[in-house]
Amino acid sequence: MSEDKAIFGDLNRDTFDHQDPADYMKKFRKGISEELVRHISADKNEPEWMLEHRLKAFKYFVERAMPSFGPDLSKLNFDEICFFAKAADKKGGYENWDEVPEYIKNTFDRLGIPEAERKVLAGVGAQYESEAVYHSLEKEWKDQGVIFTDLDIALQEHPDLVQKYFMKCVPANDHKFAALHGAVWSGGTFLYIPKGVKLEKPLQSYFRMNAMGMGQFEHTLIIIEDEAEGHYIEGCSAPKYGANALHAGCVEVFVGQNAKFRYSSVENWSKDTYNLNTKRAIVEAGSRMEWVGGNMGSGVTMLYPCSILKGDGSHADHLGIAFANADQIQDTGAKVFHIGKNTSSKVVMKSISKAGGKSVYRGDLKISKQASDAISSVECDALILDPISISDTIPNIKVDNHSATISHEATVGRINEDDLFYLTSRGIPMEQAQAMIVNGFIHPIVRELPMEYAVEMNRLIELEMEGSVG
Amino acid sequence: MTGILSIVGLQASVDDKEVLKGVNLTLKPGEIHAIMGPNGSGKSTLSNVIMGHPKYEVTGGDVQFDGESILDLEPNERSLNGLFLAFQYPKEITGITLEEFLLAAHRAKQKHLHPDRPGILPFRFQKLLKEKMEMLKIDEKFMTRYLNHGFSGGEKKKAEILQMAILNPRVAILDETDSGLDVDALKVVCESVKAVQNASEEPMTILMVTHYQRILKYLEPDYVHVMKHGKIVKSGEKEFAR
Numbered sequence: 001m002s003e004d005k006a007i008f009g010d011l012n013r014d015t016f017d018h019q020d021p022a023d024y025m026k027k028f029r030k031g032i033s034e035e036l037v038r039h040i041s042a043d044k045n046e047p048e049w050m051l052e053h054r055l056k057a058f059k060y061f062v063e064r065a066m067p068s069f070g071p072d073l074s075k076l077n078f079d080e081i082c083f084f085a086k087a088a089d090k091k092g093g094y095e096n097w098d099e100v101p102e103y104i105k106n107t108f109d110r111l112g113i114p115e116a117e118r119k120v121l122a123g124v125g126a127q128y129e130s131e132a133v134y135h136s137l138e139k140e141w142k143d144q145g146v147i148f149t150d151l152d153i154a155l156q157e158h159p160d161l162v163q164k165y166f167m168k169c170v171p172a173n174d175h176k177f178a179a180l181h182g183a184v185w186s187g188g189t190f191l192y193i194p195k196g197v198k199l200e201k202p203l204q205s206y207f208r209m210n211a212m213g214m215g216q217f218e219h220t221l222i223i224i225e226d227e228a229e230g231h232y233i234e235g236c237s238a239p240k241y242g243a244n245a246l247h248a249g250c251v252e253v254f255v256g257q258n259a260k261f262r263y264s265s266v267e268n269w270s271k272d273t274y275n276l277n278t279k280r281a282i283v284e285a286g287s288r289m290e291w292v293g294g295n296m297g298s299g300v301t302m303l304y305p306c307s308i309l310k311g312d313g314s315h316a317d318h319l320g321i322a323f324a325n326a327d328q329i330q331d332t333g334a335k336v337f338h339i340g341k342n343t344s345s346k347v348v349m350k351s352i353s354k355a356g357g358k359s360v361y362r363g364d365l366k367i368s369k370q371a372s373d374a375i376s377s378v379e380c381d382a383l384i385l386d387p388i389s390i391s392d393t394i395p396n397i398k399v400d401n402h403s404a405t406i407s408h409e410a411t412v413g414r415i416n417e418d419d420l421f422y423l424t425s426r427g428i429p430m431e432q433a434q435a436m437i438v439n440g441f442i443h444p445i446v447r448e449l450p451m452e453y454a455v456e457m458n459r460l461i462e463l464e465m466e467g468s469v470g
Numbered sequence: 471m472t473g474i475l476s477i478v479g480l481q482a483s484v485d486d487k488e489v490l491k492g493v494n495l496t497l498k499p500g501e502i503h504a505i506m507g508p509n510g511s512g513k514s515t516l517s518n519v520i521m522g523h524p525k526y527e528v529t530g531g532d533v534q535f536d537g538e539s540i541l542d543l544e545p546n547e548r549s550l551n552g553l554f555l556a557f558q559y560p561k562e563i564t565g566i567t568l569e570e571f572l573l574a575a576h577r578a579k580q581k582h583l584h585p586d587r588p589g590i591l592p593f594r595f596q597k598l599l600k601e602k603m604e605m606l607k608i609d610e611k612f613m614t615r616y617l618n619h620g621f622s623g624g625e626k627k628k629a630e631i632l633q634m635a636i637l638n639p640r641v642a643i644l645d646e647t648d649s650g651l652d653v654d655a656l657k658v659v660c661e662s663v664k665a666v667q668n669a670s671e672e673p674m675t676i677l678m679v680t681h682y683q684r685i686l687k688y689l690e691p692d693y694v695h696v697m698k699h700g701k702i703v704k705s706g707e708k709e710f711a712r
Binding site: 416417418419421422423424425426427428429430432433436437439440441442443444 | 521522523524525544545546548549550554555557560561563564565566571574575578579582616633637
């Protein structure tokens with residue numbers, strides 16, 4: 001109830017739909033080619049190995065077929081997407097917020113980012129179109145060897161670290177969009193937490209697409225050394241244009257031994273965005289990886305954060321919320337591969353479908369032969385708000401070691417008429433009463449977010465619930 | 471003779487089964503009325519129909535609040551006008567705390583009464599809520615618990631009266647508020663109801679639905695009605711129930 005809560009309290013549709021003038025787009029062409037891939041690499045002055053990696057990835061992209069499962073992607077036209085565009089030409093972004101161009105600054109101000117930085121964060125990154133515009137990290141953490149910067153800069157300043165880990169967790173030939181990402185990736189986050197350093201406050205990056213028909217391909221590379229701890233939050237948004245935009249980001253997390261890392265994200269791309277994201281973590285012995293995610297936006301989302309429990313005694317938590325409103329398909333889920341002994345995982349997914357929206361839980365759980373005594377529990381709950389909306393659960397479980405303990409629970413429900421009557425009988429309007437019940441439904445997950453983000457999440461739900469009555 | 475709440479020849483059905491078969495009842499400001507009668511006589515249906523539960527279909531007659539029909543109003547509009555129903559079986563709502571819920575309800579009411587005033591600040595509301603909780607002897611920790619979630623039967627009934635105290639209705643319907651309360655709790659609840667009634671500028675009008683004589687001792691009605699088979703079959707002044 002303190003005023004901190006108000007950082008994101010005033011968000012409304014206009015906050016996200018605001019469009020900055022995009023004159024800079026005239027310089028950039030649409031469509032993808034080898035020439036473009038070479039141009040991106042040259043523009044960034046990259047080492048030879050990265051150019052080769054990009055070209056190899058581009059070859060995979062051309063060869064690979066579109067995904068054989070999930071939502072229809074046939075309307076996604078690669079020739080209509082701008083794969084690389086820079087608004088502010090400053091390598092790695094500004095370190096001083098005052099130097100960021102005014103209109104970009106205003107956009108992030110409106111989204112509450114600088115205020116959140118002052119109040120609750122240890123560091124902030126902001127990306128606008130293809131490149132970072134700002135990066136900061138508190139001195140305290142810099143002094144302890146933490147690196148938090150734009151990945152383009154990290155490639156220049158820490159080439160060995162980047163080369164050792166880059167796309168080793170998500171290989172470029174993994175699938176068509178990982179390949180595309182490998183070819184045209186730009187910007188993103190590099191986070192390195194050295195051995196034993198426990199970051200007490202979260203770090204955040206915010207990714208903003210502004211221009212029409214934009215593609216954003218930021219790469220997030222996170223290395224958590226042994227016994228280190230950290231929490232990183234990603235936020236994303238884009239205005240609505242009525243033309244397709246594409247987001248194919250990639251998140252790779254390497255969690256060392258006896259370490260702990262949490263990755264949270266609130267994705268709120270506009271409804272004309274294809275959000276085809278790949279997020280994966282490799283977790284070493286005795287460590288804990290936590291994914292907390294909210295997916296509100298995008299027309300089509302395909303996102304299945306993955307934990308590879310490689311080390312003995314490693315653990316993964318996957319907590320997720322998906323909201324599918326009119327014309328949206330939220331095809332989300334979790335993948336967990338148990339490889340080490342005594343590994344455990346917990347998946348809790350909550351989906352809401354409204355006004356014809358479709359939400360799908362797609363799970364993939366594998367217990368490998370050597371993974372003795374694995375424990376896994378999967379719980380997915382779906383709330384369907386009206387008769388025209390759809391929810392689906394597609395769990396895929398493969399067990400090769402029979403000492404495993406596995407549970408899978410799925411529920412599908414509607415908002416109870418008696419509950420609504422109870423709330424409205426106290427003077428609360430129907431729309432707000434429904435939003436309260438939906439917020440209550442997702443509360444077990446939202447409470448895992450820092451308070452300010454929980455408030456943002458609840459506010460986003462209220463925005464989605466607008467116009468749900470009548 | 472118009473009352474603040476007038477029920478005129480009210481007929482209602484649920485799943486095509488007629489439950490109310492022409493109920494007539496007039497409550498004047500500040501009066502306390504009790505409706506008694508066996509299970510299935512239509513007492514709770516009457517409460518729900520007055521409040522506007524969508525499950526029931528009104529097939530005849532009228533419900534008038536302050537001289538105007540409220541049958542076309544949504545439940546939240548009826549509440550904003552000053553009607554309150556203390557539920558027989560309050561719903562458990564997870565994910566929203568008692569405090570958050572009541573703040574939302576209080577703000578909706580204030581916005582209706584004083585559209586140009588800003589909403590109450592959370593800390594001021596908390597103070598108000600704490601006062602009312604103290605009056606009802608409800609532990610402060612219930613503020614941060616989910617609405618009715620895991621509350622005992624008695625705690626739920628007390629929480630209903632707490633909601634009434636926050637919303638300050640003009641007419642309160644107490645649907646079997648006494649059931650599930652032990653004698654001490656019943657006393658506290660009845661005293662609180664009276665306190666709310668007397669604190670208002672316009673004394674609150676009360677319609678209580680009950681099985682038992684017990685509550686009538688602590689909350690003395692002006693009139694007692696007996697309901698049977700969806701109709702009021704007998705009415706009398708307070709001595710009548712004894």
